[in-house]
Amino acid sequence: MIWALMCVALMGIWLARVGEMWSTLAQRTREEELLRNGHAIHVAIRGYVAADASGAYxxxxxxxxxxxxxxxxxxxxxxxxxxxxxxxxxDWQVVRGPAGELYGVYSNAPGTPLKQDGFPDEYASFSLQKHYSEWKFVHYPSGSMMRR
Incomplete structure (x- = not known):
């Protein structure tokens, strides 16, 4: 009887650990998708601005x-x-310019990112951030005072 209880307890501990690992893996996967989708939007905004001589956003x-x-x-x-x-x-939270232009996006999801370093130079500011909302995929105008 004691062996059965010990087996059930060990199984419970093991299942809790597996659940935690699965949750972490799912969060990492969503973070990768966030980086991929945010980068695609950032590149699209940059391309939109570059495609026209006026530089309109x-x-x-x-x-x-x-x-x-x-x-x-x-x-x-x-x-x-x-x-x-x-x-x-x-949906995405939007970063707008002074005249309502679409400069970029960010996630307003709660939680602390698991990824804390190893970002490309373009997103070096994402390192050691405490919230997903600090990962901003933005294309500011050249020479803008808004640029960080």
Whole structure:
């Protein structure tokens, strides 16, 4: 009888550990997707700005899916990438310029990122951040005082 109780206790401890490892793996996977999707949006905004001599920024996400400045189909994003850290129908939080331009996005998901270093130079500021909301995928105008 004692052996059975010990086996049940050990099984419970083992299952708790497996659950914790699975949760950590799932969070790492969502973080990788966050970095991939955020980078794609950042690159799309940069491409949108560079594609026109005026250097205009997009007003909305839809402008990245189909550039309204042209009469032909020009896309900077293949799809409207979602925020993988957001729960339910929550979407990206938006960083806007002074005139409402779309400068970038960030996740408003709660929690501390597992990834704390090893970011590309472009995202070096993500190192040692305490919240996902501090991972901002932004393309500021050249010479802007907003740039960090």
């Amino acid at each position: 997009p007003r909305e996400f839809d402008d990245l899916l189909a550039d309204p400045r042209t009469s032909f189909a020009r896309r900077f994003l293949r799809a409207r990438y979602r925020d993988p850290m957001a729960e339910g129908n929550a």
